Amino acid sequence: MTPARVLTVAGSDSGGGAGVQADLKTMLALGVHGMSVITAVTAQNSLGVQGAWELPVEAVRAQYRSVVDDIGVQAVKTGMLSSAALVETVAELLSGTDAPVVVDPVGISKHGDALLAAEALDSVRERLLPTATVATPNLDEVAQLTGVRVEDEAGMRRAAEAILAFGPRWALIKGGHLADSTSPQAVDLLTDGTQEHWLRTPRLDNRHTHGTGCTLASALASGLAKGLTVPEAALAAKEYVTGAIGAGFALGGGIGPVDHGWRFKS
Secondary structure, rough: OOOEEEEEEEEEEOOOOOHHHHHHHHHHHOOOEEEEEEEEEEEEEEEEEEEEEOHHHHHHHHHHHHHHHHHOOOEEEOOOOOHHHHHHHHHHHHHOOOOOEOOOOOOOOOOOEEOHHHHHHHHHHHHHHHHHHHEOOEHHHHHHOOOOOOOOOHHHHHHHHHEEEOOOOOOEEEEEOOOOOOOEEEEEEOOOOEEEEEEEEEOOOOOEEEEHHHHHHHHHHHHOOOOOHHHHHHHHHHHHHHHHHHHOOOOOOOOOOOOOOOOHHO
């Protein structure tokens, strides 16, 4: 049988911990067929991003149409889009695709490197987020997009309201960067504005967390492609990424990646 098909539209991480590489590893681990549209190429390792080169709009559009028109998709996940032109192109493509969309509004790398041009923020707010079935910003991305600074769980509700105002059907606010990082739990909030789901797992003491955002969004898209509801897919994605963080390993001289294959190991 042909497995469910999931398309990632994102940048390449040459170190293999995040970006398209993390997306495809996650999709394989979760039993779906992963496909890719490369939006940018980065020179990146455990220490940070040393360079980034955006692909032409025509190349992104051609990759997308090539996959969707022939193979088809059951879900799409977006990551690094880097510029207003790419954001608007991808938003246009998504609006004509009949499949759930997970938008990870990537703005800043794990090491603090900018991955989205400042002038592209309006395009993300006005064009990309309205296409999303689920938007999955972390707290830094919430602040970048809405100006809402989150310090506690009550602030996560305000963040979700601000994100939902831009048009996604659901917001998954990732609380891993909460100021109170001494809490024994890692808390995320999933809401559509009427119902709330607080996703709580133990906060793991492992600094090797490169790729967590990409991994969570791809796991969520994989669940949606397999027919899960948004709350079911989010819960399964949270479980998967928690295991991947727990198994994260040292690589190079900086922050290592999560382990996408943790379920395959005894």
